Amino acid sequence: MTNFELKSRDLDVLWHPCTQMKDHETLPLIPIKKAHGVYLEDFDGNSYIDAISSWWVNLFGHTNGYINSKIKEQLDTLEHVILAGFTHEQAVRLSERLVKLSPDGLKKCFYADNGSSAVEIALKMSFHAHKNSGKKKSVFVSLTNSYHGETIGALSVGDVKLYKDTYEPLLIQSIQTPVPKDMSLEAAKIAADQFEELCSKRADEISAIILEPLVQGAGSMHMYHKEFLVLVHKICNRYDIHLIADEVMVGFGRTGEMFACHSANITPDFLVLSKGLTGGYLPLSVVLTTNEIYAKFYCDYNEHKAFLHSHSYTGNALACAAANATLDLFERDNVIEKNRVTTKYMSEKLSKFKELKNVASVRQTGMICAVELKGYRPEDRIGLKVYQYGLDNGVLLRPLGDVVYFMPPYIITKDECDKMMDTAYEAIKLL
Numbered sequence: 001m002t003n004f005e006l007k008s009r010d011l012d013v014l015w016h017p018c019t020q021m022k023d024h025e026t027l028p029l030i031p032i033k034k035a036h037g038v039y040l041e042d043f044d045g046n047s048y049i050d051a052i053s054s055w056w057v058n059l060f061g062h063t064n065g066y067i068n069s070k071i072k073e074q075l076d077t078l079e080h081v082i083l084a085g086f087t088h089e090q091a092v093r094l095s096e097r098l099v100k101l102s103p104d105g106l107k108k109c110f111y112a113d114n115g116s117s118a119v120e121i122a123l124k125m126s127f128h129a130h131k132n133s134g135k136k137k138s139v140f141v142s143l144t145n146s147y148h149g150e151t152i153g154a155l156s157v158g159d160v161k162l163y164k165d166t167y168e169p170l171l172i173q174s175i176q177t178p179v180p181k182d183m184s185l186e187a188a189k190i191a192a193d194q195f196e197e198l199c200s201k202r203a204d205e206i207s208a209i210i211l212e213p214l215v216q217g218a219g220s221m222h223m224y225h226k227e228f229l230v231l232v233h234k235i236c237n238r239y240d241i242h243l244i245a246d247e248v249m250v251g252f253g254r255t256g257e258m259f260a261c262h263s264a265n266i267t268p269d270f271l272v273l274s275k276g277l278t279g280g281y282l283p284l285s286v287v288l289t290t291n292e293i294y295a296k297f298y299c300d301y302n303e304h305k306a307f308l309h310s311h312s313y314t315g316n317a318l319a320c321a322a323a324n325a326t327l328d329l330f331e332r333d334n335v336i337e338k339n340r341v342t343t344k345y346m347s348e349k350l351s352k353f354k355e356l357k358n359v360a361s362v363r364q365t366g367m368i369c370a371v372e373l374k375g376y377r378p379e380d381r382i383g384l385k386v387y388q389y390g391l392d393n394g395v396l397l398r399p400l401g402d403v404v405y406f407m408p409p410y411i412i413t414k415d416e417c418d419k420m421m422d423t424a425y426e427a428i429k430l431l
């Protein structure tokens with residue numbers, strides 16, 4: 001198919017995610033022919049640095065030779081098998097490795113195939129664990145400005161109006177407690193006090209608090225101090241409330257540690273992972289939990305306490321192989337350590353954005369950098385202008401409202417960082 005053909009045939013039959021389709025009357029789709037490393041290439045031979053890791057999933061570049069080879073190997077061995085009553089080597093190895101890499105005390109892995117489903121699993125497990133202990137706790141707490149996915153349950157505990165408002169009548173009950181307003185220790189303490197106050201009134205109804213540790217992704221890369229996690233964890237223990245750490249975005253090194261919970265030295269009751277889990281190759285997600293939670297479901301069949309939840313593709317062998325290959329790369333290439341160098345380099349470049357008069361502030365947590373703009377109205381759609389400028393100059397940027405951010409694959413070089421951030425700088429300067 002030619003470039004032109006692809007675009008028109010696409011619009012005849014496809015409905016794209018997160019898109020007002022009418023926008024494509026004026027804004028052309030970009031068919032991608034192939035991709036390698038940090039680059040996406042279109043049909044006219046233009047290449048674009050994937051500064052957003054294709055919606056935060058890619059870790060080691062596109063068509064990574066090593067991950068490719070491991071998926072190909074698996075393809076000729078076992079592509080998929082039902083995970084109820086059966087098992088396979090990739091799932092066993094992956095689970096052992098995740099248990100080892102995640103915070104101490106997380107011992108069991110339950111698989112699904114996307115972040116939202118994994119969030120649903122954590123919510124159901126939390127409720128059900130309390131129920132199996134004879135408690136009826138059916139309310140979930142989350143942070144203001146949070147995002148946990150877009151299926152009904154996950155949407156219910158999110159707080160980004162753009163996604164949520166329309167579906168309000170369909171959603172389950174949830175309460176939002178304030179997220180720390182900035183990265184200061186002070187803000188962390190104030191927000192933790194507010195959560196404590198809520199618990200002191202309603203703890204016997206609250207099943208769990210779900211939060212995105214350190215960085216709220218879809219909430220415009222809002223960041224907060226790790227002390228908040230420490231304090232929330234303590235409060236949860238005091239009130240018999242589960243802590244669900246949704247590390248779908250921040251997991252696998254994004255914040256500088258393998259998992260964001262490590263930076264606060266806490267073990268949540270549930271750790272939710274997806275996105276980077278397969279290096280950005282295949283859909284897979286997992287909920288890790290403790291033996292203590294697991295034990296609440298473990299009994300004779302007729303006691304009816306089992307967690308009867310399933311997805312067709314649970315623990316898919318190809319996806320697990322991609323995940324094992326991804327973890328191999330973390331080990332082989334000492335990635336967390338190497339990322340510190342890239343992080344520092346991005347931090348130096350980030351501070352330059354503060355000179356621009358339409359920049360309100362900049363922030364960074366590990367491999368995530370954000371530039372917040374000021375002086376615009378939503379109808380100005382400045383994000384779209386930055387996006388367009390980026391594309392015209394070889395960089396895929398996809399601002400969230402008036403926040404321009406960088407979340408590149410970890411293999412990005414200094415030169416590519418220069419190109420990515422200098423292009424954004426120019427785009428912002430020209431607004």
Ligand SMILES: *Cc1c(COP(=O)(O)O)cnc(C)c1O
Binds near residue numbers: 117
């Ligand atoms: C992306 C995301 C999800 C949802 O994952 P999907 O695979 O898109 O369903 C949940 N939580 C967070 C923090 C995310 O960033």
